[in-house]
Amino acid sequence: MAAVTETLDTVQSVTQSGYKWGFETTIEMDFAPKGLSEDIIRLISTRKEEPEWMLEWRLKAYAAWLKMEEPHWARVDHPPIDYQDLHYYAAPKKRAGPKSLDEVDPELLKMYEKLGIPLKERAILAGVDPDTVEDRQVAVDAVFDSVSVATTFQATLRKAGVIFCPISEAIREHPDLVKQYLGTVVPTGDNFFAALNSAVFTDGSFVYIPKGVRCPMELSTYFRINARNTGQFERTLIIAEAGSHVSYLEGCTAPQRDENQLHAAVVELIAMDDAQIKYSTVQNWYPGDANGKGGIYNFVTKRGACRGARSKISWTQVETGSAITWKYPSCVLHGEDSVGEFYSVAVTNNHQQADTGTKMIHIGKGSRSTIISKGISAGHSNNTYRGLVRMLPGAANARNFTQCDSLLIGDQCGAHTVPYIESRNPTAKVEHEATTSKIADDQLFYCRQRGLSEEDAVSLIVNGFCKDVLKELPMEFAVEAQKLLAVSLEGSVG
Amino acid sequence: MSTGASGFLERFEGVLGKLPGDSALRAAAAAAFRASGLPGDSRGRRIEAWKYTSLRAVADAKFQREAAPRHEAETILAGLPLLDAPRIIFVDGAWRDDLSAIAAAGFARFAQQPDFGTLTWPDREPMVALNTMLAEDGAVLDVPADHDGGVVQLVSIAASDADFHPRHSVRLGRGARLTLVEISVGQGTYLLNTVAEIHVAEGATLTHIRLQDEAASAFHVSTTYADVEAGATYDSFTLNLGARLSRTEVHAQLTGKGGAAHLNAAQLLAGSQHADFTSVVGHTAPGCQSRQTVKNVLAGKSRGVFQGKIEVARQAQKTDGYQMNQALLLSPFAEVDSKPELEIFADDVKCSHGATVGELDAEQMFYLRSRGVPEAEARSILVRAFLAEALDAVADETIRARLEAAVEGWWERQAA
Numbered sequence: 010m011a012a013v014t015e016t017l018d019t020v021q022s023v024t025q026s027g028y029k030w031g032f033e034t035t036i037e038m039d040f041a042p043k044g045l046s047e048d049i050i051r052l053i054s055t056r057k058e059e060p061e062w063m064l065e066w067r068l069k070a071y072a073a074w075l076k077m078e079e080p081h082w083a084r085v086d087h088p089p090i091d092y093q094d095l096h097y098y099a100a101p102k103k104r105a106g107p108k109s110l111d112e113v114d115p116e117l118l119k120m121y122e123k124l125g126i127p128l129k130e131r132a133i134l135a136g137v138d139p140d141t142v143e144d145r146q147v148a149v150d151a152v153f154d155s156v157s158v159a160t161t162f163q164a165t166l167r168k169a170g171v172i173f174c175p176i177s178e179a180i181r182e183h184p185d186l187v188k189q190y191l192g193t194v195v196p197t198g199d200n201f202f203a204a205l206n207s208a209v210f211t212d213g214s215f216v217y218i219p220k221g222v223r224c225p226m227e228l229s230t231y232f233r234i235n236a237r238n239t240g241q242f243e244r245t246l247i248i249a250e251a252g253s254h255v256s257y258l259e260g261c262t263a264p265q266r267d268e269n270q271l272h273a274a275v276v277e278l279i280a281m282d283d284a285q286i287k288y289s290t291v292q293n294w295y296p297g298d299a300n301g302k303g304g305i306y307n308f309v310t311k312r313g314a315c316r317g318a319r320s321k322i323s324w325t326q327v328e329t330g331s332a333i334t335w336k337y338p339s340c341v342l343h344g345e346d347s348v349g350e351f352y353s354v355a356v357t358n359n360h361q362q363a364d365t366g367t368k369m370i371h372i373g374k375g376s377r378s379t380i381i382s383k384g385i386s387a388g389h390s391n392n393t394y395r396g397l398v399r400m401l402p403g404a405a406n407a408r409n410f411t412q413c414d415s416l417l418i419g420d421q422c423g424a425h426t427v428p429y430i431e432s433r434n435p436t437a438k439v440e441h442e443a444t445t446s447k448i449a450d451d452q453l454f455y456c457r458q459r460g461l462s463e464e465d466a467v468s469l470i471v472n473g474f475c476k477d478v479l480k481e482l483p484m485e486f487a488v489e490a491q492k493l494l495a496v497s498l499e500g501s502v503g
Numbered sequence: 504m505s506t507g508a509s510g511f512l513e514r515f516e517g518v519l520g521k522l523p524g525d526s527a528l529r530a531a532a533a534a535a536f537r538a539s540g541l542p543g544d545s546r547g548r549r550i551e552a553w554k555y556t557s558l559r560a561v562a563d564a565k566f567q568r569e570a571a572p573r574h575e576a577e578t579i580l581a582g583l584p585l586l587d588a589p590r591i592i593f594v595d596g597a598w599r600d601d602l603s604a605i606a607a608a609g610f611a612r613f614a615q616q617p618d619f620g621t622l623t624w625p626d627r628e629p630m631v632a633l634n635t636m637l638a639e640d641g642a643v644l645d646v647p648a649d650h651d652g653g654v655v656q657l658v659s660i661a662a663s664d665a666d667f668h669p670r671h672s673v674r675l676g677r678g679a680r681l682t683l684v685e686i687s688v689g690q691g692t693y694l695l696n697t698v699a700e701i702h703v704a705e706g707a708t709l710t711h712i713r714l715q716d717e718a719a720s721a722f723h724v725s726t727t728y729a730d731v732e733a734g735a736t737y738d739s740f741t742l743n744l745g746a747r748l749s750r751t752e753v754h755a756q757l758t759g760k761g762g763a764a765h766l767n768a769a770q771l772l773a774g775s776q777h778a779d780f781t782s783v784v785g786h787t788a789p790g791c792q793s794r795q796t797v798k799n800v801l802a803g804k805s806r807g808v809f810q811g812k813i814e815v816a817r818q819a820q821k822t823d824g825y826q827m828n829q830a831l832l833l834s835p836f837a838e839v840d841s842k843p844e845l846e847i848f849a850d851d852v853k854c855s856h857g858a859t860v861g862e863l864d865a866e867q868m869f870y871l872r873s874r875g876v877p878e879a880e881a882r883s884i885l886v887r888a889f890l891a892e893a894l895d896a897v898a899d900e901t902i903r904a905r906l907e908a909a910v911e912g913w914w915e916r917q918a919a
Contacts, residue, residue, distance in 0.1 A: 082551070106883035400860075402835065420817065426845040435832035435862035444855040445847050447683070
């Protein structure tokens with residue numbers, strides 16, 4: 010019940026304060042000129058002190074991107090994006106590389122403090138009772154705009170043999186691993202936004218878990234978009250060797266802005282035999298104001314390859330932010346008996362548009378996948394689930410279960426479901442269910458009768474509606490996610 | 504003679520002005536068809552509505568208009584399981600007075616009353632554009648208000664290796680009733696590209712049963728637009744058994760309060776058959792109901808496609824929409840593609856869909872086998888049981904029995 014009380018408190022505080030995470034820090038920024046060209050890509054590569062092969066890789070992606078057209082099949086509507094009117098590189102002005110927290114810009118630390126991310130070692134995230142939790146450790150690789158400024162827990166991780174560092178560092182320090190895996194799950198020419206990302210990505214995380222290692226802590230990255238008109242192009246690569254295990258958390262907030270900001274991230278996951286990767290996201294970037302002005306454009310390509318037998322990749326996402334969300338975390342299930350999971354809550358309010366879902370490509374024998382998607386639309390928003398389940402001829406005895414539920418709050422919003430089911434193996438079983446409904450009057454009545462306000466009642470019911478997904482989140486996120494749901498739906502009833 | 508889209512366009516140039524009806528409308532349709540091409544044609548744009556079905560084979564086929572039909576229409580007709588009810592017979596797309604038996608009242612031919620209607624979108628749908636260009640004949644059925652039209656059979660027999668583009672129109676007045684049984688059969692390599700426009704006025708009920716059992720090398724494309732008014736019911740069932748490639752497309756608009764649309768179908772495919780059942784149910788008025796059960800049974804190297812969309816407009820509160828799609832894969836080479844889609848803009852609705860894909864249930868098989876039922880028979884029992892649920896949607900027992908007989912015939916063909 011504690012979480013519910015907190016949810017209610019949050020609603021209260023936010024009703025008064027508006028978008029709570031909307032502030033700007035005033036750290037000096039270092040910009041590349043606006044626009045995209047081979048020269049800008051060379052500049053990014055030079056700034057990142059990249060080897061020649063990386064520059065070539067980027068230029069190849071850029072050449073592919075130039076020939077591609079921006080996709081328009083998603084149910085999202087936005088003014089045309091002028092790709093030449095963006096900064097493709099922005100970095101906080103650098104001091105000589107910080108070696109410890111003491112050296113990190115105090116402004117930055119203050120900002121993280123405001124955001125509630127403890128950067129200290131042995132930190133336990135706010136809101137969690139230390140007595141009920143076992144000494145949980147969270148390693149944070151904080152991404153401030155384009156440069157990772159602080160990395161903690163390195164010592165513990167190093168002892169376990171885990172590599173967790175900014176991808177730009179990995180390109181320099183672990184070129185063989187990066188060369189071997191980068192772009193093998195999401196090729197440079199995969200889609201328009203992935204190609205763009207491949208050409209200009211400036212940062213992101215790199216994780217390598219050696220054979221048989223269970224990562225000693227949850228890995229967490231904090232993305233933030235902070236400079237005006239800066240597209241954020243993160244690139245994350247996680248490799249879990251045979252028998253290893255890792256849980257990765259990604260969360261993000263962004264300061265309030267008037268202008269739309271483009272974000273096109275690429276995340277690649279690779280799981281070998283018996284390896285497990287759990288990737289959790291809470292996304293609450295600035296969604297624009299109540300009239301649909303401003304907000305982040307979020308065009309993300311996330312894909313995991315279950316390459317090994319019995320490997321498992323699990324995506325959990327709570328998407329409450331962004332003006333536009335275009336995101337389909339997918340699993341390619343090569344391995345025999347490999348497992349893919351997708352748990353998603355997407356909330357849209359005001360004029361937000363979300364087109365999100367997953368792809369489960371079953372290649373290996375006995376591969377299994379589960380899709381649980383909960384979409385909640387309120388205000389004037391549109392919320393679409395778009396998903397693909399494909400059983401290839403070799404996917405004998407493969408199995409998929411999909412459940413997509415949509416909840417509509419108010420009569421000016423839209424909820425859409427677009428599943429694609431393709432099967433070419435008779436022994437593969439696919440089950441798909443989808444429902445659309447509003448909050449039942451009797452549920453609302455029950456809560457109101459017990460003295461809850463209508464808004465509190467709605468947030469309670471919505472949290473119940475999303476329970477199946479929220480319970481998949483690591484504890485640190487579960488609490489935050491519940492708060493977020495309530496905040497996101499603020500003002501949608503009554 | 505050219506094939507593909509240009510072949511059709513050339514022929515259109517030749518017959519322009521000789522065909523009945525509004526020639527400006529036909530010219531506009533030709534322009535739309537010129538722009539779109541045949542879906543899946545190499546030069547055509549990718550169209551989402553045709554994601555799983557390509558008419559490349561239609562583009563490559565050579566259709567010829569011949570003076571005399573190659574096959575005996577009478578013989579084909581004699582083999583049909585017709586009911587003792589009025590019948591309208593078209594052979595190679597042309598009305599055959601001598602074979603038909605229908606009262607003059609309420610029946611006319613498109614050739615005499617060339618009305619293209621108001622529901623279709625030639626600029627959005629290439630095959631509707633093609634039909635609008637080249638339609639020569641078709642049935643125009645009018646059932647007056649509060650009249651029970653009983654059962655009417657509408658039969659298409661193809662006897663030549665040509666392309667036919669019938670244009671039908673069915674209008675039920677207020678409170679009227681009609682059961683329309685549509686059968687399409689033939690011999691040879693031909694293209695039947697039908698467009699039907701249906702109006703079901705307030706409180707009227709149209710039961711529309713279709714049996715498609717075309718020749719094994721034929722192409723069958725059928726596009727139906729139905730406008731269902733307040734308290735009216737459009738109850739349709741389609742059984743697709745034949746054709747090398749078929750596409751059944753139904754658009755039902757529920758435009759009045761309390762209307763109902765039932766778009767049920769079953770497809771049984773074998774060999775290298777491809778059948779696509781695509782439907783769009785538009786709820787534009789409050790308190791309407793739509794129901795759909797679509798089943799695919801896929802043997803051999805066949806491919807079954809189901810695309811079903813339920814659209815609920817902002818004002819269509821209290822909508823009740825349900826859709827079920829199931830596919831049974833009987834062979835390791837068969838493929839099913841299913842896209843059940845919901846597009847909902849009203850909040851007080853109850854919409855759901857379900858889809859399952861798989862083979863016969865191993866436990867059920869085991870149950871039957873353990874009781875001494877041979878494997879082939881056990882399979883056939885289970886497949887029939889699977890289909891029975893879809894056929895149950897056909898309320899008229901006599902008609903259902905005919906459909907069941909057609910399914911039996913399909914089984915016999917598989918066994919042979």
